[in-house]
Amino acid sequence: MNQRSSRLFIAFLVLPAFLILLAVVFYPFVYNVVISFSNMNLRHIKDWAIIGPHQYVKVFFEPTQPNFYAVFLKTIIWTVVNLLFHVVLGVFLALLLNQKEVRGKPLFRTLLILPWAIPQYIVALTWRGMFNYEYGSINLIITKYLSLPAVEWLKSPTEAFLACILTNIWLGFPFMMVIALGALQSIPYELYEAADIDGASWWHKLTRITIPLIRPVMVPAITLGTVWTFNNLNIVWLVSNGGEPSDQTHILVSFVYKAAFNLYRYGYAAALSMVIFVILLLFSLYFMKRTRATEAAYQA
Amino acid sequence: MSTKRILRQLLTYLFLLVFTAIAVYPILQVVTISLRPADRLLSTSLEIIPANATLDNYVGLFEDRPFLVWMWNSVFVSVVVTLTGVVLASTTGYAFSRFDFIGRKIGLLSLLTTQMFPATMLLLPLYIVLIRLGLINTYMGVIVIYAATALPFTIWTMKGYYDTIPYSLEEAARIDGCNQFQAFYKVILPLAAPALVITALFSFMTAWSEYLVAAQVLQDSKLWTLPLGLKSFEANMSTEWGLYGASSIIVTVPVVVLFLALSRYLVSGLTLGSVKG
Numbered sequence: 001m002n003q004r005s006s007r008l009f010i011a012f013l014v015l016p017a018f019l020i021l022l023a024v025v026f027y028p029f030v031y032n033v034v035i036s037f038s039n040m041n042l043r044h045i046k047d048w049a050i051i052g053p054h055q056y057v058k059v060f061f062e063p064t065q066p067n068f069y070a071v072f073l074k075t076i077i078w079t080v081v082n083l084l085f086h087v088v089l090g091v092f093l094a095l096l097l098n099q100k101e102v103r104g105k106p107l108f109r110t111l112l113i114l115p116w117a118i119p120q121y122i123v124a125l126t127w128r129g130m131f132n133y134e135y136g137s138i139n140l141i142i143t144k145y146l147s148l149p150a151v152e153w154l155k156s157p158t159e160a161f162l163a164c165i166l167t168n169i170w171l172g173f174p175f176m177m178v179i180a181l182g183a184l185q186s187i188p189y190e191l192y193e194a195a196d197i198d199g200a201s202w203w204h205k206l207t208r209i210t211i212p213l214i215r216p217v218m219v220p221a222i223t224l225g226t227v228w229t230f231n232n233l234n235i236v237w238l239v240s241n242g243g244e245p246s247d248q249t250h251i252l253v254s255f256v257y258k259a260a261f262n263l264y265r266y267g268y269a270a271a272l273s274m275v276i277f278v279i280l281l282l283f284s285l286y287f288m289k290r291t292r293a294t295e296a297a298y299q300a
Numbered sequence: 301m302s303t304k305r306i307l308r309q310l311l312t313y314l315f316l317l318v319f320t321a322i323a324v325y326p327i328l329q330v331v332t333i334s335l336r337p338a339d340r341l342l343s344t345s346l347e348i349i350p351a352n353a354t355l356d357n358y359v360g361l362f363e364d365r366p367f368l369v370w371m372w373n374s375v376f377v378s379v380v381v382t383l384t385g386v387v388l389a390s391t392t393g394y395a396f397s398r399f400d401f402i403g404r405k406i407g408l409l410s411l412l413t414t415q416m417f418p419a420t421m422l423l424l425p426l427y428i429v430l431i432r433l434g435l436i437n438t439y440m441g442v443i444v445i446y447a448a449t450a451l452p453f454t455i456w457t458m459k460g461y462y463d464t465i466p467y468s469l470e471e472a473a474r475i476d477g478c479n480q481f482q483a484f485y486k487v488i489l490p491l492a493a494p495a496l497v498i499t500a501l502f503s504f505m506t507a508w509s510e511y512l513v514a515a516q517v518l519q520d521s522k523l524w525t526l527p528l529g530l531k532s533f534e535a536n537m538s539t540e541w542g543l544y545g546a547s548s549i550i551v552t553v554p555v556v557v558l559f560l561a562l563s564r565y566l567v568s569g570l571t572l573g574s575v576k577g
Contacts, residue, residue, distance in 0.1 A: 006399075009480045013395035017388040017451065018407075024448035025414055028425035035425060045428070093319060096312050110560055111320045114327060117559035119509030121527050122548045125534055126326055129333075129541065137329055140346055170322070178563070224415075233419045233512055238531075256420045261516055266424060273421040280416040 035270035042264035055271035066247060068272075075230060075251040078165065082229045085169045087222060090176025095210070097177075098184040109181070116174035124238035127167040128154070131239075154240070157248030164239045164249060168232065172225070179221045183214035219291045226287075227280055233257055252276050330552075334358070334545030357546035367547060369522070370529035377439055377525060378507040381446045385454050385503030388447075390496060393458025394484060398467070408459070411452040419512065422448055427516055441517040442507075442525070450506040454499040461495030462488065494565040501562055508555060526551050 036055055040048040059068055093112060097105055115123065130136045131153035139150040153163045187210065195205050233253045240249040243258060250258070253276065260269035328348050335353040345351075361367040395401070396408055426445055427436075435441040465488060473483040489496075511527035518524055524532075530551065533544040 006480065007401075010395050010399050010401050012481075013391040013399075014401070017392040017455065020384075020388065020447065021411075021451060024426065024444050025422065025452070026410075028422045028429070028448075029417075031425040031429070032421055035428070040428075045431075089319075093316075096316055099312060101309065102312060102316075108316050108320055112323050113560065113563060114556065115323050117556045117563075118327070118552050119505070119527070119555060121509060121511040122330075122530070122552055123326070125531065125544070126330055126548065128534075129539070129544075130326060130329060137325075137346060144346070170326070174323075227416055231416075231418050237512065253418045253420065256418060257512065260420050260424045260427075266428065269420055269424055273418050273424065276418040277416055277421055280418075281413065284416060 032270050032273060035266055036274050037271075038267050040266040040270075041268075042266075045266075048267075051267075055267045056275070058268055059272050059275055066250065071250050071252055071255050074161070074249075075253075078161075078168075078236075078251050079226060079230045081165055082168050082172060083222065083226055086172040086176045086225060086229075087218070089169075089173040090178075091180045091214070091218075093173070093177045094180035094184055097181060112177060113174045115171045116178075118171075120171065120234040121238055123171050124167060124235050127163070127170070128239050128241070131163045155245055157245060160240050160245060161249045164236050167239050168229070168235045171235070172229070176218075176221065176225065179217060180214060183217040184210070187213050223284060223287055227284065230280060231276075330545050330548050332545075333541050334549050336542055336545075338542060357542035358550070361543060361546055361550070365529075365543065366524075367529065367550075370524050370526045371550075373439075373523060374508060374526040377442055377446070378504050380439075380443050381450065381507040382500050382503040384443075384447050385450050386496060386500050388451060389454035389458045389499045390489065390492070393455050393495075394462055394488065396455065396459040397462035398470075408456075411455055414452045423513060423516070430517065436517060437520045437523055439523070442510075442514055445513050445517070446503075446507045446510065450503045454502055457498055457502070458492065458495050461492050465491050497562055497565050501558060505555060505559075508551075 034050075037050050037052060038048045039051045039054070062068075096102070097109055097112075102108075130138050133139060133150060133152055133154070136153070138153065142148050143150050151159055153159050191209050192205060195209060200208070230251075231253050232251075236249060236251050236254045237243075237257065240254075242262070243250045243254055247255075247258070252272070256269050256272045256276065259265045259272065332348055332350055334357050335355070336350045336357075337352045337354045338356060396404060423445065426448070430436050430441045469487055469491070470483045473487045474480075478486060509527065510525075511531060514525050514528050515531075518528060521528075521532075526547070530544060530547050533540040533547070
């Protein structure tokens with residue numbers, strides 16, 4: 001009796017979400033796998049056929065302009081540079097804010113979180129405006145205050161990609177700062193006092209107390225941040241206006257989005273989505289396993 | 301010793317001020333643009349409050365553009381997504397936290413795995429299904445996709461928070477005569493308020509700030525949500541910066557206020573959820 005009612009209760013709790021997820025997550029996922037083995041595109045949207053792993057071969061060997069490997073390399077640069085700045089800046093600012101004698105802490109904290117609170121598409125469109133050659137404030141600052149020549153931010157591949165990275169660094173550091181601040185606040189102050197008595201330098205305190213103690217919180221945040229950054233379509237797409245100039249600023253996700261919705265290459269896009277997914281899955285598994293191993297070593 | 305301390309203080313404030321300025325500057329930029337009179341939109345001045353500041357752009361949004369329609373569309377879509385998200389995540393998260401059932405472990409892992417999907421992974425097949433079902437240019441289309449995006453994350457957040465609430469509370473409620481359902485919604489649900497807040501905020505923001513999905517599904521301009529409307533100011537040959545600035549401010553202020561008011565919960569929810577894994 002009790003067990004049966006318990007089972008009914010679980011079903012009541014889980015079934016609605018389960019059915020919805022089945023329809024909007026599981027089914028599309030399976031369908032995506034099917035499409036990736038088919039020849040579906042705008043011309044073959046009704047009369048498509050399974051053609052085997054042809055689209056996957058295309059992903060790796062088709063000489064598109066730019067090709068898969070160039071975009072992949074760019075995605076790695078994008079992810080590593082962003083994450084590096086997010087974590088270093090975030091932890092640095094959290095350390096500043098966590099000191100005992102800082103006035104106006106709540107105000108600084110609030111203002112520093114702002115970039116995270118603003119809708120991403122507005123961030124992207126605003127920065128695109130700021131990178132404008134003639135009227136954008138970045139070039140105005142560069143020329144008026146620094147007396148340097150203006151930069152063609154959005155017209156040349158390297159500068160446009162750099163513009164995307166700068167925008168994304170700006171919007172991403174508050175997340176890491178907030179997470180690091182939460183972790184720092186849980187470290188008992190006595191540890192630092194004890195270290196002071198032992199005559200430890202700030203470097204020792206940082207590497208022996210602070211970093212090991214915020215690690216358990218930072219590692220999941222970094223994993224999450226990596227996946228989010230790797231997959232961040234908004235910024236690249238909107239700052240570079242769909243990969244301009246001439247598709248030289250794409251990362252993998254924007255490259256797929258273009259293949260799917262501007263070029264209508266559905267089969268190819270589905271296959272590329274699968275490839276990106278597998279890359280991220282392998283990365284996460286490896287990263288979690290490695291950090292779990294080091295955590296075990298810390299405890300031993 | 302004491303000069304060293306003063307120096308340290310000075311450097312702290314210096315860095316904090318510099319980074320705060322960098323964080324705030326782009327936002328001030330938008331405010332400036334929104335206040336510029338029509339004949340000075342392409343200005344090369346760097347003033348924060350422009351000369352002849354005016355609210356014309358704000359008035360223009362409501363008088364000459366369908367801004368209210370976009371706003372209504374966005375509010376409608378966001379509220380539906382939020383309600384669905386809160387109801388489904390609070391119940392499913394509870395089951396994942398409290399009960400052992402067939403498929404529990406694999407369910408949790410699959411939800412985590414969906415976070416590694418690139419946006420196109422679900423968007424493309426759903427888009428094709430929507431075409432087949434004739435749901436392109438309907439709110440149903442975007443709502444379904446937003447729910448699919450937000451649910452996995454919010455279920456995990458709820459589950460992580462429930463995990464921190466001791467099981468003895470339900471036991472006490474049961475001894476006092478509650479049945480399972482009453483113990484859940486009278487005792488546990490109120491205690492999980494912070495996580496519910498995060499779930500609501502996250503679901504709302506997913507829908508309120510989404511551009512790329514809406515751009516594919518809502519092609520009829522009568523159905524446009526705010527992001528599509530805002531982008532349309534930028535899309536043409538000459539950007540209507542004044543209108544863009546004014547609408548950005550109107551769209552951003554409510555979410556920023558919400559976000560800042562709730563950021564305390566946001567942090568505890570996120571970290572608890574992730575640490576518990």
